Amino acid sequence: MRHFLTGSELTSSELAALLERATELKEAPESSQVLAGKSVALIFERPSTRTRVSFEVGVAELGGHPVVLRSDEMQLSRGESPRDTALVLSRHVDAIAIRTGPDELVEQLAQYATVPVINMLTAGHHPTQALADLQTLNENFGHLNGLTLTYVGDGNNVARSLAILGRTAGVSVRIASPEGYELEPVAGAQLTNDPREAARDADALYADVWVSMNDDPHTAEQRRRALEPYRLDEQLLELAAPHAFALHCLPAHPGEEISEGLLYGERQRIWDQAENRRHAQKALLELLIG
């Protein structure tokens, strides 16, 4: 029984096999019924479009039953402990996936659950997003080892998961953030304050929103001012390799962290990346509970 909380649970060979499997599942989405007769609880304490739909449809495509739970409909919101929630859900479902704020909540669920727990986003990590990001790189380049991926913007949960899983995959991850918004050092990741230096000769450039859902809305204007020089636009992409393309985990704010031209243009794989959430997560579900 294994959990998937940060992505560091996977070895390099497991990750490579998972991404290959994700590509197979993309080519034949109905080919696996590995979750027949099984149920997966999907708990959402925060809004979601991609994660919600890709997990719910993905579980159904694998023959399983997704049980979507909004936390305001659960006793968790009235003080029931993560421990009791984990103990009860484990008696009914074959895995528990959760989107929430505190990483500690997911860790507590994992401590007491007797089924796998999957992190669908916390303040600290977004590892299922990184799986789809790596699948998108893999399907475009045919390999991952030796690629350079540059993330520009806030050193947040998305950046951290890219750093962790990118290293496992052999991808060189650079993260350019303004002073005060840097990611803490993560093994293998190159951190800088200079977005142009980070973009130079990279194979792909990656952006995320400047104000995430776990950020204090009162600091939004301050964050936007600090992050303005870190916009992913045509000028920045010109510094990358000639074949480079833009990635974004979405939702996007065109004109803010990414230019509208890139978001909807030829030199992006953003919409493939959004689709790949489903395929990569199905491969993860097969690994954890298949």
Ligand code: CP
């Ligand atoms: N990228 C991502 O996690 O999207 P949602 O917030 O819509 O799930």
